[in-house]
Amino acid sequence: MKTLNAPDTISGKEGRAYAKVNGNNEELFMSKTIEATVEKSKSEVKAIGKRMTGHKTTGGNGTGSMTLYYLTPLFRNMVKTWKETGQDIYFDMVVENDDQESSAGKQSVLLIGCNLDSVVLAKLDGDSDDPLDEDVDFTFEDFDILTPFTKF
Template sequence: MGKNNVMLSKDAVSASLAECFVTIGDRRYNFMQAINLEAKFDKEKSEIPILGKTGKGNKTTGWKGTGSATFHYNTSIFRKMMLDYKRTGRDTYFDIQITNEDPTSSAGRQTIILEDCNIDGGILAKFDADSEYLDEDMDFTFEDFSMPEKFKNLKGFLTN
C-alpha cells in the first residue's frame, strides 16, 4: 500500500483570523463588528429532456448570489440604509471584501469581493435583558464577485 498524503493540521485556516471591509459609496468601513459571514453561489438549472434516455439532464442557466452575516449590534450603517430607502425610495448597493489569512497555514491568503450587495431587511431596534451582548443577523444578495487572491495548493494536493 502506498503512502497517503494527508493535510497537516497547521494548514487548517483559523476561523477568526479574517478581515471584512464594507464599501458604501466612497466610504470604506472596517467591519470589525462581524461575527460571521457566509456568501453562497447557487447555480440555477433547467431539467433537459433527452431522447433515448430514461432520465433528464441538467443544464446550468444562470446563478444567484446570496449571503448572511451576524454582527455585534453596535453600528447603524445598515439601519441608515433602510431609513434612506423609506424616505427616498433609493436603494443602497455596496461591496463586501472578505480576506482569510492564517500565518501558520501554508494555504496563504484568499480574498473575495462581493459586488453590488443589497440587504434584504434588518432589525431596527433590539434589547434583551437576559443576554450577555446584542448581535443581529442580516441576509443579503449580491450581483457579482471577484477573487483577486486565492489560496495556494497545499503540498500533496496535486497528484500528477
C-alpha cells in the same frame, strides 16, 4: 500520498471584511460571521434514449448573511436612507481569510452589488447575559476571487 496537516486548516477568526458604501471603506470589525453563497440555477434536460435527466446551468443567484454585534448604525442608516428617499443603496464587500499559520495562504473575495434584505432596527433582550447581536441577510449581483488560496 497527500495528507492534511492540521495547521493548514483555516481559522475562521483570522481575517477581515470591508464594505465600500458611498465611496467610503467601512471595516466590518463588529462581525461575528460572514458567509456568501452562489446557488446555480439549472434546467432539466431530458432526452430520448437516456434514463437519467441531465442538467444545464442557466444562471446563478448570490446570497449572503452576516451576524454582527449590535453596535453599528451603518446598515440601519442605509435602510433609513432608502425609506426617506426611495433610493436603495448597493455596496461592495471584500472578505479576507488570512490565517498566517496555514500554508494555504490568503484568500480575498469581492462581493459586488450587495443589497440588504433585512436589518434589525431595535433590539433588547433581558434574558441574555451575552452581548446583543443581529443577523443581516443580503444579496449580491456578482463576485470576483481577488486572491485565491494556494493550490494544494
